[in-house]
Amino acid sequence: MIEILRLSLPISLWAIGFSAVYALQGLSCSRHWPDDLEARPVLLAAWFVAIAVQALGLMAVLYAPSPSRFIQSTAVAIAGTALIAAIWTMMPVLAASVCQ
Amino acid sequence: MTNPPSPKRGTALRLHRAMARIWGSDPRLRGWFTTNNNNDIGTLFLIVATSFFVIGGILAMLIRAQLATPNSAFMEPQVYNQIFTMHGTVMMFLFAIPFFEAMSMLLLPGMLGTRDLAFPRLGAYGLWVYIFGGSAVIIAMLMGLAPNGGWFMYPPLSSAAFSPGIGADVWLLGITSIEVSAIATAIEVIVTVLRYRAAGMSLSRMPIFAWYILVVSVMILTAFPPMILGSLLLEVERALDWPFFQVENGGDPLLWQHLFWLFGHPEVYIIFLPAAGMITTILPVMARTNLLGYGWVVAAAVSLAVLSFGLWVHHMFTTGIPHMGMAFFSAASTLVAVPTSIMIFSWIGTLWKGRARMELPMLWIMGFFATFVIGGLTGVMLAVVPFNWQVHDTHFVVAHLHYVLIGGYVFPMVAAIYYFMPLLTGRTRFFKLGEVAFWLVVPAFHITFLAVHMAGLLGQRRRTWTYNADQGWTALNLVASIASFVMAIGFALIILDVAVNAFVAVRGRRNPWGAGTLEWAAAIPSPAYGFASIPIVKGRYPLYDDPHLALRIARGEGYMADTSRNRREALIVTTARGEPSQVVVLPGNSVMPFLLAVVTSTSFLAPLFDAYIVAGLALMGVVALALVWAWGLGSRADEGLVDAAQGAMLPLASESADPPGWWGSLFLLLADSVHFGSLLFGYAFLWSVAPNWPPQSYLQPQLWAVALALAGALALTAGPRLAVRVIRRSRAAWPALGVGLIGALALAAAAATVMLDRPNPAGHAYDATLWLLAGHVGLHTFLTIIMLCYLAARVARGYASPNRIGEARIVALWADFTAATGLVALGAAWLPGAVG
Numbered sequence: 001m002i003e004i005l006r007l008s009l010p011i012s013l014w015a016i017g018f019s020a021v022y023a024l025q026g027l028s029c030s031r032h033w034p035d036d037l038e039a040r041p042v043l044l045a046a047w048f049v050a051i052a053v054q055a056l057g058l059m060a061v062l063y064a065p066s067p068s069r070f071i072q073s074t075a076v077a078i079a080g081t082a083l084i085a086a087i088w089t090m091m092p093v094l095a096a097s098v099c100q
Numbered sequence: 101m102t103n104p105p106s107p108k109r110g111t112a113l114r115l116h117r118a119m120a121r122i123w124g125s126d127p128r129l130r131g132w133f134t135t136n137n138n139n140d141i142g143t144l145f146l147i148v149a150t151s152f153f154v155i156g157g158i159l160a161m162l163i164r165a166q167l168a169t170p171n172s173a174f175m176e177p178q179v180y181n182q183i184f185t186m187h188g189t190v191m192m193f194l195f196a197i198p199f200f201e202a203m204s205m206l207l208l209p210g211m212l213g214t215r216d217l218a219f220p221r222l223g224a225y226g227l228w229v230y231i232f233g234g235s236a237v238i239i240a241m242l243m244g245l246a247p248n249g250g251w252f253m254y255p256p257l258s259s260a261a262f263s264p265g266i267g268a269d270v271w272l273l274g275i276t277s278i279e280v281s282a283i284a285t286a287i288e289v290i291v292t293v294l295r296y297r298a299a300g301m302s303l304s305r306m307p308i309f310a311w312y313i314l315v316v317s318v319m320i321l322t323a324f325p326p327m328i329l330g331s332l333l334l335e336v337e338r339a340l341d342w343p344f345f346q347v348e349n350g351g352d353p354l355l356w357q358h359l360f361w362l363f364g365h366p367e368v369y370i371i372f373l374p375a376a377g378m379i380t381t382i383l384p385v386m387a388r389t390n391l392l393g394y395g396w397v398v399a400a401a402v403s404l405a406v407l408s409f410g411l412w413v414h415h416m417f418t419t420g421i422p423h424m425g426m427a428f429f430s431a432a433s434t435l436v437a438v439p440t441s442i443m444i445f446s447w448i449g450t451l452w453k454g455r456a457r458m459e460l461p462m463l464w465i466m467g468f469f470a471t472f473v474i475g476g477l478t479g480v481m482l483a484v485v486p487f488n489w490q491v492h493d494t495h496f497v498v499a500h501l502h503y504v505l506i507g508g509y510v511f512p513m514v515a516a517i518y519y520f521m522p523l524l525t526g527r528t529r530f531f532k533l534g535e536v537a538f539w540l541v542v543p544a545f546h547i548t549f550l551a552v553h554m555a556g557l558l559g560q561r562r563r564t565w566t567y568n569a570d571q572g573w574t575a576l577n578l579v580a581s582i583a584s585f586v587m588a589i590g591f592a593l594i595i596l597d598v599a600v601n602a603f604v605a606v607r608g609r610r611n612p613w614g615a616g617t618l619e620w621a622a623a624i625p626s627p628a629y630g631f632a633s634i635p636i637v638k639g640r641y642p643l644y645d646d647p648h649l650a651l652r653i654a655r656g657e658g659y660m661a662d663t664s665r666n667r668r669e670a671l672i673v674t675t676a677r678g679e680p681s682q683v684v685v686l687p688g689n690s691v692m693p694f695l696l697a698v699v700t701s702t703s704f705l706a707p708l709f710d711a712y713i714v715a716g717l718a719l720m721g722v723v724a725l726a727l728v729w730a731w732g733l734g735s736r737a738d739e740g741l742v743d744a745a746q747g748a749m750l751p752l753a754s755e756s757a758d759p760p761g762w763w764g765s766l767f768l769l770l771a772d773s774v775h776f777g778s779l780l781f782g783y784a785f786l787w788s789v790a791p792n793w794p795p796q797s798y799l800q801p802q803l804w805a806v807a808l809a810l811a812g813a814l815a816l817t818a819g820p821r822l823a824v825r826v827i828r829r830s831r832a833a834w835p836a837l838g839v840g841l842i843g844a845l846a847l848a849a850a851a852a853t854v855m856l857d858r859p860n861p862a863g864h865a866y867d868a869t870l871w872l873l874a875g876h877v878g879l880h881t882f883l884t885i886i887m888l889c890y891l892a893a894r895v896a897r898g899y900a901s902p903n904r905i906g907e908a909r910i911v912a913l914w915a916d917f918t919a920a921t922g923l924v925a926l927g928a929a930w931l932p933g934a935v936g
Contacts, residue, residue, distance in 0.1 A: 001675055002676075003303060003675065003676040004294070004675065004676075007402060008318075008402065008406075011402060011403055011406040011407075012406060014406065014407075014410075015406050015409050015410065018410050018428070018432070019410075021428070022413075022425065022428055023784070025422070025424055025425060025428075026425070026785075026788060026789060027788055029422060029789075030788035030789050031788070031793075032787075032788060043424075068302065068303065068304055068676065069304075070303065070304030070395055071303060071304065071676070073395050074395045074398050074399045074402075077395070077396065077399035078399050078402050078403055081399065081403045081438075081439070082403075084435075085403075085407060085410075085432075085435055088431055088435055089410060089428060089431045089432045089435060090428065090431075091431060092423075092424050092427030092428055092431060093424065096423045096424040096427040097422065097423045097424060098422060098424050099422045099424075100422055100423055
């Protein structure tokens with residue numbers, strides 16, 4: 001089961017991070033968001049956290065390798081994909097209008 | 101390479117006869133209702149799914165007949181609405197998913213080197229639920245009671261106000277029952293792939309199709325629950341007027357779109373990935389080489405599966421979502437092209453390094469390439485927001501999805517049918533209608549849907565029943581309709597070709613394609629027991645490593661060839677390394693799955709006729725039959741280690757801490773978690789963005805109710821865990837189980853306070869959501885109470901021991917889940933009131 005988690009956890013973390021940033025963006029446009037709080041810095045921070053989590057995931061896969069060469073190389077490829085996905089899919093927080 | 105074995109036909113024949121007696125289905129008609137063998141269930145699944153494909157195809161022809169000419173009077177608009185709704189529904193829910201499930205059931209045990217799927221009775225149950233649910237939907241259509249709101253059933257169009265009658269209810273209840281069937285099959289497949297494999301089949305040696313189907317099954321467990329929740333909300337709104345989607349009472353129709361597309365977009369990949377798995381299996385054999393980049397393909401399949409969950413909002417680009425939200429999903433939509441491309445380059449590279457032979461399966465794969473790449477590219481076009489706005493809800497989208505679904509799914513599945521026909525029927529194709537059909541279907545498909553693309557670009561809206569001659573779409577629609585009829589003739593020829601060859605073609609030899617994977621080592625057609633002995637594998641292509649493996653298996657030179665115990669035994673291996681770890685005894689023939697499916701389907705379908713008492717009785721029947729089903733498993737005495745051959749003495753699965761049932765529960769709870777998470781998402785969505793919030797007041801938590809919930813959850817977690825510990829020490833378990841029971845009752849009581857404090861769920865979406873949260877807790881505590889009582893009875897009757905601890909661990913797992921989600925649900929209910 002650990003080997004299955006090694007393959008699936010980093011990319012699942014991307015799904016969680018992506019959903020969380022999208023939810024945060026939705027919340028920032030909702031009636032519950034404080035008027036005096038700028039949304040973009042918060043979203044940028046959330047994006048950086050998401051990237052950091054993926055980077056940590058990749059490092060964990062690299063520094064605690066699987067005894068199986070196949071699992072190890074596949075897990076690195078998936079964790080790398082997750083890191084790229086975190087950078088690419090949440091990049092709109094840089095420039096896109098938040099609530100327009 | 102090993103030396104050829106000396107012939108010992110007597111041994112093989114004796115073994116075959118003994119195995120066939122043990123694993124055989126009941127004779128005659130009774131056998132169809134009591135069988136749970138994967139060959140029988142898979143074949144029935146395949147036949148029924150193909151029948152639904154034919155029905156869906158006929159509906160498609162009716163649509164094209166209507167659209168062939170402007171101002172057509174072929175159909176009334178009301179009928180047309182039902183026809184296009186049913187076409188999408190039948191193809192997506194009744195054909196596409198069940199068809200690949202059927203193929204998985206038929207092929208997976210052979211590919212993995214095992215004898216059957218992990219839960220044969222669950223597979224049979226899933227089949228019957230699917231047949232009853234699907235038939236109900238079709239019968240409703242024939243009676244003119246079909247849904248007419250499109251296959252994604254957007255409210256408010258599908259609400260009681262705008263869709264009176266039972267059409268929408270048929271869809272919601274019928275499709276939900278089919279989703280239950282799909283979840284049952286997915287759990288069965290996951291546990292099979294992870295634990296039921298040949299000895300030595302580590303994860304790195306698994307056939308590539310097993311990887312794909314593992315990924316897809318996990319996707320089913322995570323994608324279907326939001327849809328089930330959405331259907332539940334809409335049905336409750338229609339039946340009881342709980343206003344989840346009614347804006348005036350705090351609901352929001354966009355919630356439905358989120359829940360539907362959280363399912364709907366991964367659904368596309370749930371359909372595509374099994375087809376990709378088939379291509380990845382067939383193409384290397386046709387190219388007479390091995391797959392290029394096995395590890396990359398696995399990584400691409402896993403990545404694609406997860407990334408596909410980040411695409412759902414691209415179906416909602418025209419709903420007024422802020423630019424940033426759209427950009428997230430636009431970016432994710434472009435990203436999925438990367439893993440898809442890795443797969444395509446792997447296939448091209450495999451062809452490049454091999455020597456392809458243009459047999460019929462390969463022709464269909466070529467048809468796939470030509471079609472799917474175009475579908476993928478139009479998908480990237482649709483991911484670009486401004487373009488998406490222009491073509492939203494036009495025939496361009498219709499053409500795109502048909503390129504992806506027919507090109508990306510149907511063509512590969514036709515290839516798979518022809519490729520595996522010798523294995524499934526034992527016959528070699530003789531009548532060559534298949535080639536003719538190919539040259540009818542593929543060109544006609546492209547003519548049809550290129551014309552539909554163009555009509556969409558020229559502005560033709562989907563789901564409009566006719567158009568005027570001066571709109572400039574006449575020629576395109578006529579061409580599309582004529583070509584679609586040619587395509588239909590081609591598909592009819594395929595079905596005819598397969599049927600004729602399956603029944604009257606000459607008997608064939610084993611492994612005619614020269615494949616290297618294990619399914620071709622079984623006798624053809626595959627007998628009920630699959631393999632006479634469980635093979636030992638040392639590589640990814642066992643038949644290339646040992647060309648005489650089939651004979652060795654037949655002669656019993658693997659694991660589990662002993663028939664003296666006279667029961668259906670299979671081998672369980674460790675998940676990663678594939679080392680033999682347990683012997684599992686699979687259940688025999690039983691009518692129980694059929695009966696349980698009858699009462700399950702009755703509980704789903706009776707509300708259509710306002711027969712709520714019948715539905716309630718049927719639900720009680722579900723519980724009763726499930727208990728009878730479970731009671732028949734296990735034993736009252738420890739058997740100890742079992743001789744599995746090859747010098748291995750292994751414990752029975754029923755005398756292990758992690759029997760298959762524990763794994764099955766784990767994955768069922770994964771689906772349950774996603775369902776619960778979707779409910780929380782819906783609550784948060786309404787709370788944050790729905791109009792007409794906040795409600796007049798929030799629920800105020802009472803300290804004693806909070807304390808009751810905390811104490812109940814604690815007792816519910818501690819009790820069953822303690823029970824596991826005392827059973828391991830051969831001490832009395834009832835005090836611990838009693839603690840768990842009291843905890844469950846306390847948690848249920850805390851949930852009841854929520855309902856009592858807000859007695860009118862029809863008043864506002866907030867109240868309705870509170871009732872659902874409390875209902876989640878109530879349902880799970882009810883189930884846990886039943887499980888605790890069941891476990892107490894099992895312990896009292898001697899079904900538990902320090903070795904036979906699996907059932908207690910399963911109950912503990914459910915109790916933990918109930919306690920954890922119960923606290924979260926009640927916390928979510930109380931939180932807004934607590935923070936003011």
